Amino acid sequence: MDFELPESHRALKASLKDFCERKVKPYAREWDKDEKFPMEVVRELGQLGVLGMLVAEEYGGAAMDSLAVAVAVEEIARHDGSLALTVASHNGLGTSHIRVFGNDAQKRKYLPKLASGEWLGAWGLTEPGSGSDASGLKTTAVRKGDKWILNGAKMFITQGTVGHVFVVLALTTPEKRQKGITAFILEKGLPGFSQRPIHGKLGMRSSDTAELILEGVEVPDSQRLGELDHGFIDTLKILDKGRITIGALAVGLGRGAMEESVRYARERTAFGQPIAEFQGLRWMFADMKTEIDAARLLVHRSAWMADSGQPYTQAASMAKLFASEAAMRACNKAVQIHGGYGYTREFPVERYLRDAKLCEIGEGTSEIQRSIIAREIFKG
Amino acid sequence: MKILVTAKRVEDPESKIKVKPDGSGIVQEGLKYKINPFDEIGVEEGLRLAAKHGGEVVVVSIGGKEVQEQLRHALAMGAHRAVWVNHTGTLDQLALAGLLQKVAEKEKPDMVILGKQSIDDDQNQVGQYLAEFLGWSQATFASKVESLESEQEKNKVPALQVGADGKTVRVVREVDNGLATLECALPAVVTTDLRLNLPRYASLPGIMKAKSKPIEELTPEKLGVDVTPKIQVLKMSSPPPRKAGIKVPDVATLVDKLRNEAKAV
Numbered sequence: 137m138d139f140e141l142p143e144s145h146r147a148l149k150a151s152l153k154d155f156c157e158r159k160v161k162p163y164a165r166e167w168d169k170d171e172k173f174p175m176e177v178v179r180e181l182g183q184l185g186v187l188g189m190l191v192a193e194e195y196g197g198a199a200m201d202s203l204a205v206a207v208a209v210e211e212i213a214r215h216d217g218s219l220a221l222t223v224a225s226h227n228g229l230g231t232s233h234i235r236v237f238g239n240d241a242q243k244r245k246y247l248p249k250l251a252s253g254e255w256l257g258a259w260g261l262t263e264p265g266s267g268s269d270a271s272g273l274k275t276t277a278v279r280k281g282d283k284w285i286l287n288g289a290k291m292f293i294t295q296g297t298v299g300h301v302f303v304v305l306a307l308t309t310p311e312k313r314q315k316g317i318t319a320f321i322l323e324k325g326l327p328g329f330s331q332r333p334i335h336g337k338l339g340m341r342s343s344d345t346a347e348l349i350l351e352g353v354e355v356p357d358s359q360r361l362g363e364l365d366h367g368f369i370d371t372l373k374i375l376d377k378g379r380i381t382i383g384a385l386a387v388g389l390g391r392g393a394m395e396e397s398v399r400y401a402r403e404r405t406a407f408g409q410p411i412a413e414f415q416g417l418r419w420m421f422a423d424m425k426t427e428i429d430a431a432r433l434l435v436h437r438s439a440w441m442a443d444s445g446q447p448y449t450q451a452a453s454m455a456k457l458f459a460s461e462a463a464m465r466a467c468n469k470a471v472q473i474h475g476g477y478g479y480t481r482e483f484p485v486e487r488y489l490r491d492a493k494l495c496e497i498g499e500g501t502s503e504i505q506r507s508i509i510a511r512e513i514f515k516g
Numbered sequence: 517m518k519i520l521v522t523a524k525r526v527e528d529p530e531s532k533i534k535v536k537p538d539g540s541g542i543v544q545e546g547l548k549y550k551i552n553p554f555d556e557i558g559v560e561e562g563l564r565l566a567a568k569h570g571g572e573v574v575v576v577s578i579g580g581k582e583v584q585e586q587l588r589h590a591l592a593m594g595a596h597r598a599v600w601v602n603h604t605g606t607l608d609q610l611a612l613a614g615l616l617q618k619v620a621e622k623e624k625p626d627m628v629i630l631g632k633q634s635i636d637d638d639q640n641q642v643g644q645y646l647a648e649f650l651g652w653s654q655a656t657f658a659s660k661v662e663s664l665e666s667e668q669e670k671n672k673v674p675a676l677q678v679g680a681d682g683k684t685v686r687v688v689r690e691v692d693n694g695l696a697t698l699e700c701a702l703p704a705v706v707t708t709d710l711r712l713n714l715p716r717y718a719s720l721p722g723i724m725k726a727k728s729k730p731i732e733e734l735t736p737e738k739l740g741v742d743v744t745p746k747i748q749v750l751k752m753s754s755p756p757p758r759k760a761g762i763k764v765p766d767v768a769t770l771v772d773k774l775r776n777e778a779k780a781v
């Protein structure tokens with residue numbers, strides 16, 4: 137057994153570490169405060185290949201694996217959860233749905249521009265009335281000759297306004313419920329397709345989130361993605377992999393919280409000594425370190441299972457569940473260790489705490505992860 | 517044109533360097549390594565020249581198996597192929613220059629680019645020895661006229677200007693009292709200073725492609741170089757810890773202390 141990352145993954149980690157320290161770390165606080173989507177940096181990440189990590193070389197991608205995505209997302213989340221969410225959702229949701237289930241024409245049309253970052257990808261499953269109960273969606277697609285007419289709304293869609301390519305799930309055979317859902321590719325600017333930005337999020341504030349409104353949006357059948365009525369089954373596969381990535385994002389935030397706290401605790405003195413000397417705080421550090429390492433092991437294991445073709449649904453849910461909750465605990469401790477200063481924007485740990493909360497909600501809440509893990513235990 | 521660039525493996529300046537208690541060297545455990553930053557600048561400049569004039573960038577590193585990591589880094593940045601001189605054990609600057617001389621004679625590049633020094637031992641000798649051994653012209657401390665934030669830098673214009681006939685290179689050098697411009701006949705040896713360029717980040721496709729780029733293995737024996745060190749490190753020690761400073765209440769006290777205690781003004 138070998139716990140060392142492969143050389144290419146170490147190189148990727150080193151490259152992104154340098155990039156983030158120079159181009160992300162100094163600005164992340166402002167982006168968060170102003171809810172500013174850092175388009176320029178996202179484009180630079182595109183040039184580095186970070187937006188086409190899983191895409192095949194023939195479509196301009198880097199042809200890497202899930203472990204690489206996990207490594208990259210952790211490294212970005214170390215400094216900015218929002219940017220990591222942009223990278224995670226672009227790679228893992230929108231782009232992946234086309235990459236895995238698209239036909240050749242769709243892949244040729246969309247993947248090169250998604251991989252280079254010229255177009256950003258978004259993925260719309262959640263609706264105002266359905267989140268955890270995703271198959272309870274109400275958006276409809278009705279066939280009219282060679283065309284489909286879509287009506288409905290999508291809620292909390294990442295890259296909802298900055299995105300250009302949207303994968304949207306809609307009911308095509310309503311009486312068949314989850315076996316009657318199909319995916320479609322929509323492009324920004326289609327008549328009847330509008331986006332309403334959502335402001336005032338607790339965290340992930342510089343990630344772009346929007347509501348999508350579909351009012352009689354017409355697309356030809358060639359924009360149908362995957363088989364008719366197969367969209368929900370495909371979606372579950374996309375989500376499984378996405379969860380590994382959200383786990384990695386949580387690991388990055390937790391690690392950031394810990395590293396910042398180590399630095400702070402060495403410098404801050406109380407009662408005549410650095411606060412790092414107090415046993416009460418040292419035990420917090422011990423727990424943070426142990427839980428973050430354990431979370432990373434779960435994340436990397438689930439990525440390895442996915443990359444080596446094994447079933448990984450349960451492993452991915454365990455990784456996401458544990459990493460998200462470990463990150464919340466670590467970030468909460470980090471604010472505590474920073475005392476009154478931790479409660480202000482002067483230090484990044486309050487931002488990490490707000491960002492980490494999303495990991496317990498997005499791509500399936502912790503309750504849903506527990507349901508999946510338990511379902512797998514009792515299966516068969 | 518063909519450009520040979522060195523890629524030395526050095527301790528990551530971010531890791532904590534500790535001298536062994538017996539003074540025989542530094543503690544290796546837990547250290548991280550990277551490519552010598554001056555060499556990385558050299559790789560970048562080589563890539564820009566090759567992009568402008570066409571040709572090939574060959575990187576070379578000397579050391580044990582682990583230096584392949586630095587070669588892969590340079591290959592991921594875009595270098596075309598690599599030469600690895602496999603040798604474990606200490607090497608002094610003369611031996612390094614001797615090995616590089618043989619590699620250069622074998623590869624016959626138009627230019628060899630090295631860092632002005634490596635950030636581990638800070639010797640600043642290998643480039644100069646190499647030029648002497650090869651009998652080539654040399655330009656050390658290559659720098660840039662514009663700032664690193666300039667438009668030229670953003671457009672990645674090479675700072676080393678190769679003449680229209682491809683027979684000379686114009687090098688701006690950073691010297692004590694400003695900048696000096698040299699024109700050298702090619703082939704030449706150039707060493708890089710900090711302000712020559714901002715090296716690119718290795719891209720993900722670059723990292724993947726680097727996996728299949730060739731690394732040729734050579735040894736001092738194959739190159740026919742005697743690498744017995746002529747210089748021996750007797751002892752290493754940490755610099756004495758810096759004493760804490762003092763705070764002064766106002767400028768007048770500061771001036772007084774500078775004048776009467778430090779005798780600095």
Ligand SMILES: Cc1cc2nc3c(=O)[nH]c(=O)nc-3n(C[C@H](O)[C@H](O)[C@H](O)COP(=O)(O)OP(=O)(O)OC[C@H]3O[C@@H](n4cnc5c(N)ncnc54)[C@H](O)[C@@H]3O)c2cc1C
Nearest residue numbers: 259260261262266267268292293294497498499500501503
């Ligand atoms: C910043 C952000 C970005 C997002 N990006 C996207 C995106 O790009 N695309 C997309 O499609 N969606 C996206 N989402 C939506 C996200 O996936 C949903 O918010 C999430 O799945 C939860 O759904 P909900 O908000 O409707 O909550 P609900 O489903 O209403 O859940 C409310 C509470 O009930 C609990 N609950 C629900 N069902 C059960 C059950 N069976 N057992 C136990 N407890 C249960 C939940 O765990 C939760 O605590 C995003 C959300 C946010 C906040």
Ligand SMILES: Cc1cc2nc3c(=O)[nH]c(=O)nc-3n(C[C@H](O)[C@H](O)[C@H](O)COP(=O)(O)OP(=O)(O)OC[C@H]3O[C@@H](n4cnc5c(N)ncnc54)[C@H](O)[C@@H]3O)c2cc1C
Nearest residue numbers: 404405406407411414415416417472473474475476477479
């Ligand atoms: C919104 C806000 C309002 C405030 N209002 C007021 C106000 O009106 N008036 C006022 O006077 N102050 C006020 N404060 C200051 C507040 O009381 C202090 O922030 C608090 O007492 C903690 O002190 P500190 O921030 O210096 O943290 P520190 O004392 O530096 O503590 C840092 C960390 O070290 C730990 N630590 C310190 N000593 C020990 C020890 N011996 N053993 C174990 N762990 C230790 C702490 O528990 C903490 O986790 C306010 C703070 C905030 C954030």
